[in-house]
Amino acid sequence: MVQNIIDVKNLSKSFDISSKNPGIKGTIRHFFNRQTKSLKVIKDISFEIKEGEIVGFLGANGAGKTTILKMLCGLIYPSEGSILVSGHLPFRRKENFLKNITLIMGQKQQLIWDLPPIESFYLNASIYDLDKFEAKKRIKKLSEMLEIDEELFTPVRKLSLGQRMKCELLAALIHEPNILFLDEPTLGLDINAQRNLRKFLQKYNKETNATICLTSHYMKDITSLCKRVICVHEGAISYDGKLKLLLKKLSPVKEILIVCRSEKDAAKLESLGFNVKNKIKNEITIKVENNSITSSLKTILNNFDIEDLFINEPPIDEIIGKVLMKKDYDI
Amino acid sequence: MISNLINRKIFTLLKVQYSNMLEYRVEIALWAISGIIPFFMLNIWTNNNLNESINISDIMLSRYFLCAFFVRQFSVVWVVFSFEEDSLMGKVSPYLIQPLNPFFRYFAQHIAEQITRFPFAIIIAFFFFIFNPESIWTPNLGILLLSILSTFLSFLIQFLIQSIIACLCFWTEKASSIERLLFIPTLFLSGLLAPVVSFPAYVKPWIYLTPFPYLIDFPANLLSGNETNISGGLGMQILWILLLFPLFKKIWSKGTKKYTAMGS
Numbered sequence: 001m002v003q004n005i006i007d008v009k010n011l012s013k014s015f016d017i018s019s020k021n022p023g024i025k026g027t028i029r030h031f032f033n034r035q036t037k038s039l040k041v042i043k044d045i046s047f048e049i050k051e052g053e054i055v056g057f058l059g060a061n062g063a064g065k066t067t068i069l070k071m072l073c074g075l076i077y078p079s080e081g082s083i084l085v086s087g088h089l090p091f092r093r094k095e096n097f098l099k100n101i102t103l104i105m106g107q108k109q110q111l112i113w114d115l116p117p118i119e120s121f122y123l124n125a126s127i128y129d130l131d132k133f134e135a136k137k138r139i140k141k142l143s144e145m146l147e148i149d150e151e152l153f154t155p156v157r158k159l160s161l162g163q164r165m166k167c168e169l170l171a172a173l174i175h176e177p178n179i180l181f182l183d184e185p186t187l188g189l190d191i192n193a194q195r196n197l198r199k200f201l202q203k204y205n206k207e208t209n210a211t212i213c214l215t216s217h218y219m220k221d222i223t224s225l226c227k228r229v230i231c232v233h234e235g236a237i238s239y240d241g242k243l244k245l246l247l248k249k250l251s252p253v254k255e256i257l258i259v260c261r262s263e264k265d266a267a268k269l270e271s272l273g274f275n276v277k278n279k280i281k282n283e284i285t286i287k288v289e290n291n292s293i294t295s296s297l298k299t300i301l302n303n304f305d306i307e308d309l310f311i312n313e314p315p316i317d318e319i320i321g322k323v324l325m326k327k328d329y330d331i
Numbered sequence: 332m333i334s335n336l337i338n339r340k341i342f343t344l345l346k347v348q349y350s351n352m353l354e355y356r357v358e359i360a361l362w363a364i365s366g367i368i369p370f371f372m373l374n375i376w377t378n379n380n381l382n383e384s385i386n387i388s389d390i391m392l393s394r395y396f397l398c399a400f401f402v403r404q405f406s407v408v409w410v411v412f413s414f415e416e417d418s419l420m421g422k423v424s425p426y427l428i429q430p431l432n433p434f435f436r437y438f439a440q441h442i443a444e445q446i447t448r449f450p451f452a453i454i455i456a457f458f459f460f461i462f463n464p465e466s467i468w469t470p471n472l473g474i475l476l477l478s479i480l481s482t483f484l485s486f487l488i489q490f491l492i493q494s495i496i497a498c499l500c501f502w503t504e505k506a507s508s509i510e511r512l513l514f515i516p517t518l519f520l521s522g523l524l525a526p527v528v529s530f531p532a533y534v535k536p537w538i539y540l541t542p543f544p545y546l547i548d549f550p551a552n553l554l555s556g557n558e559t560n561i562s563g564g565l566g567m568q569i570l571w572i573l574l575l576f577p578l579f580k581k582i583w584s585k586g587t588k589k590y591t592a593m594g595s
Contacts, residue, residue, distance in 0.1 A: 015591060019532065020507055070424075070592050073426060073428050074427075075424055075427055075428060075590070075592050076592050077587075077588045077589075077590075093427070094431040098428055098429060098430040099430060101427055102428075103424070105421075105424065105425070108421055108422070108424065108425065109422075109425075110422075110425035112347065112351055114351055114354040114355075115347065115350055115351055115354070119347050119350060119351075120347070121349045122343060122347070123343055123344065124429075126339055126340050126342075126343035126344075127340055127343075127429050127431045128429075128430065128432060129430075150421070172425075178413075183442075190430060254489070276557065
């Protein structure tokens with residue numbers, strides 16, 4: 001049986017936020033009498049993550065997903081509740097715990113700006129008590145996986161964003177952590193760089209059975225990496241389960257675009273009782289429920305000599321967008 | 332075993348930070364040159380014969396200010412500014428989840444910078460001796476080693492004071508403004524502008540109870556060969572370190588609980 005590696009129970013986090021009215025009057029009042037209020041950004045959440053799982057945290061800006069990751073890796077202290085990560089209380093930041101995890105934040109860097117990344121790699125290796133031989137071996141292995149070579153010896157400031165992100169990953173993974181916390185790792189990367197990074201993460205997960213917790217606003221990251229998603233809405237969990245199930249529930253229909261030989265055929269098809277979305281000349285778009293796609297296609301192909309046919313998935317961004325706006329999803 | 336590992340970490344940190352500092356060699360040369368306040372003060376003292384009132388000869392005074400320049404070069408600390416910036420920009424976050432206190436990084440940065448400064452400080456001293464050949468002297472090896480130790484202890488005191496203030500970033504965000512409050516006493520009481528011996532007798536005992544005279548005055552007097560209580564001075568330096576270190580640890584531990592990882 002696969003063990004839980006992350007166990008979160010009734011976790012909450014509050015921040016003290018000071019507020020100020022605009023204008024000179026507000027500024028003076030703010031100077032002499034600062035008003036602060038406690039804002040609960042994470043509200044009593046509980047979940048478990050199994051070893052080797054890749055879990056995506058979804059939520060609108062400010063929903064609290066990054067705060068959750070920061071608490072899981074021990075960066076910030078929880079206000080209430082308990083967290084156990086790999087058997088440790090993260091905030092204690094015990095050496096054994098820190099050697100097991102890594103946190104990668106998109107566009108936040110730990111590489112030394114004016115030196116080639118290789119210097120930062122050796123520095124990290126010594127911080128994690130790796131000897132030079134082992135460090136060399138791991139740098140070689142990871143740089144092959146990430147397909148970086150000359151970049152290792154080029155000053156960080158001269159690297160492109162994509163190259164830098166690969167080097168950040170190498171620096172963050174040199175100690176071969178079991179748990180990866182990735183906060184928007186593909187932020188700002190071009191499509192190819194995003195794809196390469198996803199490929200690398202899949203490979204790393206497969207080879208090391210590492211657990212990956214990921215936040216991203218790029219749905220492609222989530223759909224290609226995560227089987228399970230946790231949706232966060234205003235600090236609370238609105239959905240925790242399989243991504244496939246969520247998509248199925250939220251998008252029960254597919255759209256089929258049929259290009260008929262003539263306008264007459266299109267009109268005939270329209271009269272068959274399909275749910276027509278629109279019809280332009282000889283092109284007709286119908287909406288079909290997921291469980292009746294095969295039978296609908298059979299009917300169309302048996303009765304019409306069609307020119308072309310396209311089955312369109314509804315855009316995943318739209319579906320997830322719906323989830324992010326809602327407080328609770330009971331699937 | 333553990334000390335070996337720590338040494339290896341520190342050594343690698345030093346090596347990397349030294350390479351980094353070499354990238355900024357022009358900036359460091361300018362910083363070294365900007366530290367010549369003691370030479371201006373020497374000029375003011377000797378031109379106005381102020382040294383006569385405290386029974387120090389011209390030569391001893393010029394040696395004192397040269398040594399003050401050297402001590403300053405190797406004990407200057409800016410950790411509060413670096414930490415504040417890193418903390419506000421969220422750069423501290425990745426360091427906090429590494430098994431090494433982030434202050435070791437800043438510590439290594441300072442040491443690496445001192446090593447980079449060294450040749451520039453020697454060049455400035457060389458020019459000082461060209462214009463003041465009568466001030467040339469060779470301290471004996473024992474005194475030289477004790478002076479190096481005392482300068483290092485002075486650096487440690489300043490590093491700890493600034494690190495404690497830097498930790499206040501967890502509460503106030505702009506901790507460097509608190510550091511500025513310490514600038515005035517540091518400037519006047521440390522011996523950078525005038526040897527502490529020149530202060531009125533009724534304030535001197537109070538000044539010696541603060542850490543300030545052990546930052547520049549004591550190591551500079553020691554190196555220049557002026558009369559000074561060596562064991563008392565070193566003892567006070569160690570005492571201040573022993574007081575400040577646990578305070579730093581306490582504030583660090585409390586502060587990290589307040590950390591909100593803003594900017595990241």
